[in-house]
Amino acid sequence: MAAFSINDIAIKGISCCIPKNTERNIDLELISQEEIKKFIEVTGVEERRIASKEISTSDLCCEAAEKLISSLNWEKEEIEILVFVSQTGDYILPISAAIIQNRLGLSTHCMAFDVPLGCSGYVYGISIIAGMMKTAGFKKGLLLAGDTISKIVSKTDKSTLPLFGDAGSATAFEIDEKAGNIFFDLGTDGSGYKTIIVPDGGARNRVSEDSLKVNKIEEGISRNSCDLVLDGMDVFSFGISQGPKTVNKLIEKFAIDKEKVDYFIFHQANMMMNKMIAKKLKLPIEKVPYSLKYFGNTSSATIPLTIVSELKDKILNRSSNLLMCGFGVGLSWGTMLIEDAKIECLDLIEL
Numbered sequence: 001m002a003a004f005s006i007n008d009i010a011i012k013g014i015s016c017c018i019p020k021n022t023e024r025n026i027d028l029e030l031i032s033q034e035e036i037k038k039f040i041e042v043t044g045v046e047e048r049r050i051a052s053k054e055i056s057t058s059d060l061c062c063e064a065a066e067k068l069i070s071s072l073n074w075e076k077e078e079i080e081i082l083v084f085v086s087q088t089g090d091y092i093l094p095i096s097a098a099i100i101q102n103r104l105g106l107s108t109h110c111m112a113f114d115v116p117l118g119c120s121g122y123v124y125g126i127s128i129i130a131g132m133m134k135t136a137g138f139k140k141g142l143l144l145a146g147d148t149i150s151k152i153v154s155k156t157d158k159s160t161l162p163l164f165g166d167a168g169s170a171t172a173f174e175i176d177e178k179a180g181n182i183f184f185d186l187g188t189d190g191s192g193y194k195t196i197i198v199p200d201g202g203a204r205n206r207v208s209e210d211s212l213k214v215n216k217i218e219e220g221i222s223r224n225s226c227d228l229v230l231d232g233m234d235v236f237s238f239g240i241s242q243g244p245k246t247v248n249k250l251i252e253k254f255a256i257d258k259e260k261v262d263y264f265i266f267h268q269a270n271m272m273m274n275k276m277i278a279k280k281l282k283l284p285i286e287k288v289p290y291s292l293k294y295f296g297n298t299s300s301a302t303i304p305l306t307i308v309s310e311l312k313d314k315i316l317n318r319s320s321n322l323l324m325c326g327f328g329v330g331l332s333w334g335t336m337l338i339e340d341a342k343i344e345c346l347d348l349i350e351l
Contacts, residue, residue: 002186003253009130010179012172013344015068016301016308017060017146018049018165020350025162030155030220039162044271048165048296051148055351057088058096060168061144062103063351068170069104069142071346076105080138082112083129085121085145085300087329088152089114092201100144111138118196119267119328120186121145121300122169123336126324127184129173141173147299152198154223156214160230163270165296169304180319180339185250187242192331195234200225235328239269243277243327246335250323256337260321261287263311267326268292268302300326312345 024047025036040046051060061084069076082097082104089096097112106112111132117124122145129141146168153160200211211225223229243266251258264283266274271292278288289310291302298305303324307315315322319340327333 003184003249005181005183005254006130006134007181008175008177008179009133009182010174010176011338011341011343012174013068013072013346014169014171014304014308015064015071015346015349016167016169016305017064017349017351018167018295019051019055019060021050021052023048023050028162030161031158035158036162042270042272043163044290044292045163045296046293049167050150051166055148056090057086057146057148057168058084058090058100060148060166060351061146061170062100063349064168064170065104065142065144067346067349068172071344072172074140074172077107078140079106079110079142081129081132081141082106082110083115083125083141083143084112085115085117085125085143086147087116087118087299088147088149089116117330117332118147118299119269120326120330120332120334122303123184123324123326123334124186124332125300126171126182126336127186127334130182133173133175137175139175143171143173145169145171145304146301149228149297149299152226152228154227156222157227158220159232160228163297165298167295167298167301167305169301171304180341182339183250183254183256183337184334185246185253186334187246187332189331192234192238195231195238195331196329197229198226199229235269236273238331239273239327240276240280242333243325244280246327246333247281247323247325250335250337254337261323261337262320263322264288265303265306265322265324267328268295268297268306269328270297307343308345309348315341315343315345318342
């Protein structure tokens with residue numbers, strides 16, 4: 001079991017950036033009014049922010065990072081590590097983190113790399129950056145996490161189109177001996193890798209003429225092999241099973257008093273799934289915030305986006321114990337608890 005703790009690393013601030021363009025599910029012509037109303041009832045997703053052709057994930061994350069660095073009054077040359085968590089980087093190569101390092105004007109001595117994870121990516125990203133800062137003694141670090149999943153979703157696939165939105169985030173870390181502990185439980189089950197997949201476009205299945213042919217899967221679902229494929233039933237079963245397991249493992253491993261956790265922030269997969277997870281864990285409804293209604297599933301950005309949009313004022317000027325849990329593509333999962341967090345959350349940024 002990949003369970004461990006890290007100390008002396010503090011989350012100083014979180015900033016999130018969303019596209020200006022809003023797409024309401026009720027306006028979609030792909031789905032009948034009866035179907036979309038049922039979809040909204042089940043998933044909780046009423047609208048999503050969709051990036052324009054010119055805006056990529058790195059643009060959203062850079063905008064969030066610039067505002068956060070400025071708000072914290074950080075000197076850019078002090079940032080020694082940059083981690084970019086995303087499945088929708090600018091190119092297959094080079095890494096987007098290198099482009100972002102230059103774009104933000106960070107020192108060439110700054111370590112920068114990509115982590116191509118989705119739903120569990122924010123928790124994994126924190127474990128990586130906190131662990132490396134602790135080991136190497138880096139004073140300041142920056143985690144950028146987000147996706148523009150709308151760019152790889154078929155516009156003629158009713159199973160994915162109304163679910164996913166776009167967002168980017170920036171989270172600032174600093175060495176701080178007064179910081180509380182961060183506890184982690186991470187895991188992977190690669191036997192389910194086909195559950196959420198883009199079949200073509202990588203080195204195994206290169207893009208060909210056949211890749212771009214649109215195939216009708218069933219009524220209301222047509223896509224090509226470069227589009228996202230999501231097995232909804234398998235994802236649902238995985239989420240309601242693994243979500244509670246990883247939270248309970250963390251609580252048991254580190255003897256965490258669940259009553260002292262101020263908020264449980266889950267990856268925003270869909271409302272029915274998340275409510276079932278919360279019910280299994282017997283969590284008070286007021287301790288489980290949701291942002292699905294306005295943003296949908298934004299992959300690795302869902303947790304920071306939920307913190308910024310739903311908890312900004314509630315955690316302002318106070319110490320909070322925050323449990324975060326992500327699960328999905330891979331299949332993978334990650335849960336963490338940060339003790340006595342004092343996080344500055346910026347207002348939502350639109351680009």
